[in-house]
Amino acid sequence: MMKRLRIGLIGSGYMGKAHAIAFKAANAVFPLSGELICEMLAEVTSELAEKKAQEFGFCRATGDWRELINDPDIDVVDICAPNYLHKEMALAAIAAGKHVYSEKPLALNSADALVMTEAAEQAGVKTLVGFNYSKNPTVQLAKEIIDSGEIGEVVHFRGTFNEDYLADARVPFSWRLKREFSGAGTLGDMGAHIINMANYLVAPITQVCADLQIVHQQRPMLEDANKIGTVENDDQVHMMVRFANGAIGTLESSRIAWGRKNGLWFEVTGTKGTLIYDQERLSELQLYTASDKSSRQGFRRILVGPEHPDYGHFCVSAGHGLGYNDMKAVEVRDLVEGILADRPMWPDFRAACHVNQVCDAVEQSYQEARWVTL
Numbered sequence: 001m002m003k004r005l006r007i008g009l010i011g012s013g014y015m016g017k018a019h020a021i022a023f024k025a026a027n028a029v030f031p032l033s034g035e036l037i038c039e040m041l042a043e044v045t046s047e048l049a050e051k052k053a054q055e056f057g058f059c060r061a062t063g064d065w066r067e068l069i070n071d072p073d074i075d076v077v078d079i080c081a082p083n084y085l086h087k088e089m090a091l092a093a094i095a096a097g098k099h100v101y102s103e104k105p106l107a108l109n110s111a112d113a114l115v116m117t118e119a120a121e122q123a124g125v126k127t128l129v130g131f132n133y134s135k136n137p138t139v140q141l142a143k144e145i146i147d148s149g150e151i152g153e154v155v156h157f158r159g160t161f162n163e164d165y166l167a168d169a170r171v172p173f174s175w176r177l178k179r180e181f182s183g184a185g186t187l188g189d190m191g192a193h194i195i196n197m198a199n200y201l202v203a204p205i206t207q208v209c210a211d212l213q214i215v216h217q218q219r220p221m222l223e224d225a226n227k228i229g230t231v232e233n234d235d236q237v238h239m240m241v242r243f244a245n246g247a248i249g250t251l252e253s254s255r256i257a258w259g260r261k262n263g264l265w266f267e268v269t270g271t272k273g274t275l276i277y278d279q280e281r282l283s284e285l286q287l288y289t290a291s292d293k294s295s296r297q298g299f300r301r302i303l304v305g306p307e308h309p310d311y312g313h314f315c316v317s318a319g320h321g322l323g324y325n326d327m328k329a330v331e332v333r334d335l336v337e338g339i340l341a342d343r344p345m346w347p348d349f350r351a352a353c354h355v356n357q358v359c360d361a362v363e364q365s366y367q368e369a370r371w372v373t374l
């Protein structure tokens, strides 16, 4: 009998939709070890859950996420709810013996992330966290080039993740701006992605020295623009970092950087060359190798194609490009194969917990105006 993996999705906002698209796409794009079934969707009300289940192609709906978690026909609980709910939902899912696929940041802080990680490891359930940018075939190619030694020993990582979705001071207040609901600001939101990327491509971050700032201190409330909400977490952050392998680097993130729409960007410098990646041109990699004869040296642009890992499942022609939702489809393939074929899954709760630990160290470094060792 064909194996099945039945998904219970909690939350149908921005990420809930991205996951739903990826569940449908993964079945078509990849040869999977079993059938992926969109079983149940939970939202804040049963009406919204019914509506979204119909739109996204889920079989059943509920206005109570606990019902979803305790349903015997759910194998994986997929958490796409705001950050402050991740811990409670994940711990309940783990207690019910379910595998957990959670959006990032894993938790509001590293203490909570550790509790979740240890609970999952003790229960022996599988976990995956939505750091989707590392799933891009272009980034996998960057990893392959780095690991093969083509740019020599990595000595420096320069990374940003900047967007402008809160650059306009008139954008209304939301859950993302309150510590109790979001934890850190851009640090935990987009900063977490570039921290995970640096950990993936170079080595674990071991020390940080950071600065952060709230620029727009107050914003109008969504329900009544005459009421004001006070912003409680960072609009912009930057940090110097040191890695376990001796490399150093700088990382920055901003949610108020006008003009940057998906500005996850990095430059990895090695002793024999350099790589540059720009998420706004996500199917291209720039490679400079010092071994080229001096009169021909320069960055060359590699367009990913079917020769590169995972791209060929989407398209047989090189250079036709992928998109944001495709990275989520690769992530979902990893989820299915991790569980049904018992393959290792990354980044799991343990890896995401390290990202939370770096974020906490960044805040501590800022508060105490010093380097912090993890």
Ligand code: NAI
Pocket (backbone or CB within 6 Å): 010, 011, 012, 013, 014, 015, 016, 042, 043, 044, 065, 080, 081, 082, 083, 085, 103, 104, 105, 130, 131, 132, 189
């Ligand atoms: P959103 O606000 O668009 O959607 C959240 C959804 O959760 C809403 O539909 C809301 O009604 C639902 N929800 C809230 N409380 C609930 C409850 N008690 N039960 C059931 N549903 C509930 O937020 P968004 O942007 O989708 O963010 C969700 C998570 O995804 C966050 O942790 C965020 O950090 C992460 N995220 C990840 C991204 C990535 O690139 N991996 C990008 C954007 C967000």
